[in-house]
Amino acid sequence: MTDSNKPSATAIDGLQLPPLNDASAALINKTTQEFLVALTRKFRPPLHAVLGARAKRQQQIDDGKLPDFDPATKTIRDGDWRVAELPEDLTKRRLEITGPVDRKMVINALNANVDCYMADFEDSQSPTWEGLLQGQINLHDANRGQLDYTDPASGKYYQLNDNPALLIARVRGLHLPEKHVLVDNEVAPGGLVDFALYFCLNFQQRLKNNTGVYYYIPKLEHSDEAQWWADVFRFTEDYFKQPRGTIRATILIETLPAVFQMDEILHAMKDHIVALNCGRWDYIFSYIKTLKNHPDRVLPDRQVVTMDQSFLNAYSRLLVKTCHRRGALAMGGMAAFIPSKDPDENAKILAKVKADKELERTNGHDGTWIAHPGLAATVREVFVDGLSGNNQLHVLREHDQPVTAEHLLAPCSGPRTELGMRTNIRVALQYIAAWISGKGCVPIYGLMEDAATAEISRTSIWQWIKHKMTLDNGEVVTKQLFRDYLAEEAKVVRNEVGDQRWNQEHFEQATQLLEQITTADDLVEFLTLPGYALLD
Structure with missing residues (x-):
């Protein structure tokens, strides 16, 4: 056992943690540890069951069945019901910024000219143990209004402004483990660890601030997974003797199977849910992954798979119609562009962002996402100045033709x-x-890339290899063609980043991992799973 995996001397029976520094040990105290153990013992076994059911559904699709609406839950889709009334501070979410939970990023995001900040422990956060713990400390300080930072390189001082954006935490997906936390000698689910620490460390302060504990929940595929989270929320509220609805969640509809389960997901979580979100980049990745064995569903270049494509626009419109019928908000997707210092290029970028957001507003979304504060002014023109109120819950799309x-x-x-x-x-x-x-979360070629966009990039190639697709140059995509291109493009990247960064950032390991997962006979479900083995 390495030093980083040695049990902490302060851990309670049944729990193993790496050694904690003073700041972390003060927060992950006995009360927090006891809750984490209780939560894991109760909900880890049913999590294994719902993930097993997920795998069985995927096997049916791999064998030729296409996803569809479930006849067994038609009464839920046809029923006249609504989710619990939304908390007042969650009715105005016209513009949200997202990003990882490092200290300077949290300050800049909370100070941005936006309504909400989604602090991300998932796709834009590499789950190193140190990074996750520091992220929890940063959000704890933010909720207390005591967050500041001095950049060691520049000496610049950062601190929270008055009236920062509303903070919402996104936890990891159900498939991701937390290898540094063992309960009864078995790894704890990463999402449960994120959820438990954030709740324990912040619920009392947030209640003092007259708000609730708000989460984004990613990568659900079915209402049984939503029911699992609803049970976690109820257990937590009861454990800490808090009223029902103290916890509120926004669910990302970012998998293809979930788009056929939106009514059922809302129904399963109706005491706690406030919104669904169009997680478009993960949705495109999921389209590839879910339909990987279907040669007639192979996607083209990533750059042309935009929201005006019919399958994506239908997804957006159906999400709006479903949410508003049930009294939930319908959040739009991410603008991943980064502003350019070149005025002409920046004008083109802002025009693309504005057109994309106008499409979302026209479809009836109540708010949208950006990845960079420099886009806030442009998007506010669409989703703040361009709305007559705090949201578009009145847009019911009741005269639409059914989305099939x-x-x-x-x-x-x-x-x-x-x-x-x-x-x-x-x-x-x-x-x-x-x-x-x-x-x-990394700026690459003018876009803010996270795990979802990297997943699209590598699974597209995998699918092109599997189905022997032909490129515009006449080449058939094979494993060998990919290897040849990878060797050539690795040289290009090394020239772009320089030898020092190439060696410091483990590009050789990354090249090997990319080659392995892209040429595997069976699609590797998430690159973050084999990648996680390479993290401390």
């Missing part, structure tokens, strides 16, 4: 190009290198 499974599964037209494949390789390689070096 055929609409949601429609093949996507567009080219498959050598340039697109080479770009995917460079993006995936740079992101994986950053991730295994402890950075989960």
Whole structure:
């Protein structure tokens, strides 16, 4: 056992933790540890069951069945019911910024000209133990209004402004473990660890601040997974003797199976849910992953798979209609662009962002996401100045034609190009290198890339290999063609980043991992699972 995996001397019976520094030990006290153990013991076994059910559903799709609405839950879809009334401070979410939980990022995000900040322990956070613990400390300080930071390189001082954005924490997906936390000698689920620590450390302060404990929940595929989270929420509220609805959640509809379960997810969580969100990048990744064995559903270049594609626009419209019928908000997706210092290029970027957000507003979304504060002013023109109130719950889309499974599964037209494949390789390689070096959110070629966009990049190539797709240059995509392109593009990336960064950020390991997961006979479900083995 390495030093980082030695049990902490302060851990209670049944719990093993790495040694904690003074700041972490003060927060992860006996009360927090006891709750974490109780939560894990109760909910780890049923989590294994719902993940097993997920795998069985995927096997049916792999064998030829296409996703569809479940006839067994038609009464829920047809029923006249609504979710619990929304808390007042969650009715105005016109513009949200997202990002990892490092200290300076948290301050800048909370100070941005936005309504909400989603503090992300998931796709934009590399789950190093040190990074996760520091993230919990940062959010604890933020909730107390005692967050500041001095940049050691520049000496610049950062502190929270008055009236910061509303803080919402995103926990890890159900599939991710937390290898540093063992309960009864078995790893704890990463999402439960994130959830438990954030709740314990902050619920009392947030109640003093006249608000609740708010979460984003990612990567659900089915209402039985939503029911699992609803049971976690109820158990937690009862454990700490808090009223029902103290915990409120926004669920990301970012998997293809989940789009057929939106009514059922809302119903399962109706005491706690406030919104669904169009997690578009993970949704595209899930479209590839879910339909990986279907040769008629192979996507083109990532750059042309935009929200005006029919299958994505249908997903957006159905989410709005479903949410508003049930009294829940319908959040839009991410603008991943980064402002450019070149005025002409920046004007083009802002025009693309504005057009994208106008489409979401027209569809009826109540708010949207950005990844960079420099986009806030442009998006506010659309989702703040462009709305007559705090949201668009009045947009019911009741005269729409029904959105069918055929609409949601429609093949996507567009080219498959050598340039697109080479770009995917460079993006995936740079992101994986950053991730295994402890950075989960990285600017690459003018976009803020996170795990979801890297997943699209590498699974597209895997699917092109599997189905022997032909590029615009006449080449058939094979494992060997990918290896050839990877060797060439690795040299390009090394030249771009320089030898020092190439060696410091483990690019050789990243190249090996990208080669392994892209040429595997069976699709590796998440790159973060083999990548996690490379993290401390």
